[in-house]
Amino acid sequence: MQTTRKIKVLVGQSLINIACQYCGTAEAMPEIARINEIEYTQDLLPGMELKIPEKPEYVDKSIAKYFENRALYPATTISDKYINDLINDQGIGEMIINQTFVVR
Helix, strand or coil: CCCEEEEECCCCCCHHHHHHHHHCCHHHHHHHHHHHCCCCCCCCCCCCEEEEECCCCCCCHHHHHHHHHCCCCCCCCCCHHHHHHHHHHHCCCCCCECCCECCC
């Protein structure tokens, strides 16, 4: 059985953020998901505890140390409100090359 440590999820963090922060690579995501018995795409809630392998199969220690030394916590999820704003015609709409959008 592999040794793990527990961490708490912060606001806006996804599984890929956790993998990059603690293991230095997104490739650690499947291993973290497996030991926590969660899906890759599962929404993580702030305060949720996750187990992180002490010696993950995939690791880039230089990236993990970078985050740790600078006290950086990647958090890249977006809220449902933001997604709804984008969907509800808040973007640039449809553009057709050489008709409504000209390339020069």
